[in-house]
Amino acid sequence: MNIVVLVKQVPDTYSERKLSSGDHTLDRDATDAVLDEIDERAVESALQLKEANDGSEVTVVAMGPDRATDAIRKALSMGADKAVHLSDEAIHGTDAIGTAKALVKVLGTLEGTDLVLAGNEASDGRTGAVPAMVAELLGLPSLTHARELTVDGGTVTVRRETDDGVTVLTAELPAVVSVNEKINEPRYPSFKGIMAAKKKPVTTLTLADAGIEPSDVGLSAAWSTVTESNPKPPKSGGEKVEDEGDGGSKIAAFLVGQKLI
């Protein structure tokens, strides 16, 4: 089985994230960048499928600036076989639709893909739209928010778990699947894995290589434009008291004072 995993490098959620004051895009220099935690889980799912299906291959695909190679290396050191990196100055500021369209072009450079895996929602934007858009553009079934994923012969089955409930979905391959944060615990790269990753092939594509029109990506192509952004002053703490056997009563008194009870 040929599995492609879409991975994204995102600002570390443990650090404070900002919008840049110039063009209101995510200020990627202000924060540490990591392979998105949700995409680590997508890679883990791919590796588990590979282990269960002899002769499978896992390719990671990332679109992002040069330093996204770190995220790619992480996926390779976990055990993915090879990678394709769409890297071009012109992609700065590309929105979800542009991203999906560009990723579809990159997927077009790969042959015989049976399964496209992705995270259900990147931690940098809460868009959660790219995997379904990719499926729509490719005319493939979209099985999103997988809590469980099985492939049996040519059929993929997903237990889709969301706030609204559980839906069991099936489709014939090829298909697009996105995983949720409860699907698995991603493995840590081993020392051997980290060494091996240095030798694994990474194909870097420019827009031209992937056949993407520069006018279809970037800030200027965006289907929507952020015109203004403002930080909201962070909430500051108020009173803090030690419980001396009356903590509950003190909260009650505070709430009464605020007319909340």
Added chain:
Amino acid sequence: MAEVLVLVDHLDGEIKKSTFELLTAARALGEPSAVVVGPAGTAGKLSEGLKAYGAAKVYVAETDSADFLTPQVEVLAALVGSKDPAAVLIGVSADGKEIAGRLAVKTDSALLGDVVAVGAESATHSVFGGAFVAEAKWNTAHPVITLRPGSVEVENAEGAAVEETVEVPSGAGRSAQVQSREPVTGGDRPELTEASVIVSGGRGVGSAEQFSVVEGLADSLGAAVGASRAAVDSGFYPHQFQVGQTGKTVSPQLYIALGISGAIQHRAGMQTSKTIIAVNKDPEAPIFEIADFGVVGDLFKVAPQLQEEVAKRKG
């Protein structure tokens, strides 16, 4: 006046509150047209509610197809083509986001996801858990906009709710097939995203059984129950109650955090709450940095006492 398509979210013959919010928000852009997609017999049960919240038209697309979300995408795409609406409004939920994304690429429209307010030419996003507010405008006709539940105050308005039956085109591509569905049923407590008071428990609650302390306090306040990811991952509470970056974003009048440290990803989902109360054993817990009132102490002592006080006041 231009039409604004509103996708109706419904379950068991009931319209979700988020749909009334969409119908209210749609009026900033034009005249709301409700779009109902569901099995045969669905629309009849919903028409009264749609009328009461200002739907001028109701497009009815009834189908028993097992194609997952494709009927919604195809019906909306066909209506975008034939009615040239000012915008399409969809509620934020897993399904809503997916329908919106697929519709946007299919109709080559701008996608404005997870907005908290809609204007005539732009929409407002609240990003990074409310740390930034951003205004975005669309550069295409008929933008697809998803609205975060709980961001708009619902207003009644009488609508004509004229019904029109529409076809359900079959999609161009292949669709996932629905084998079974188990919707989450609300229970007796208010919905997290709609509640004005939320009591949440974290890893400090210690076990699933002990979550009864959180539930007890919540019930005395008529509140919804929430949980941190650590509490959910430890199996203390079901995942649909998770608050935070990868859970629900909430903004109630009152948020009470019990045994929650206040990691940045948790705060991202609740820091815009009007008033925050925290109970934590650790005086250094970061939750205190944003709490209006904090008690350093054992939640198993403090929460029941608070519950008693609340009960007393109710008499």
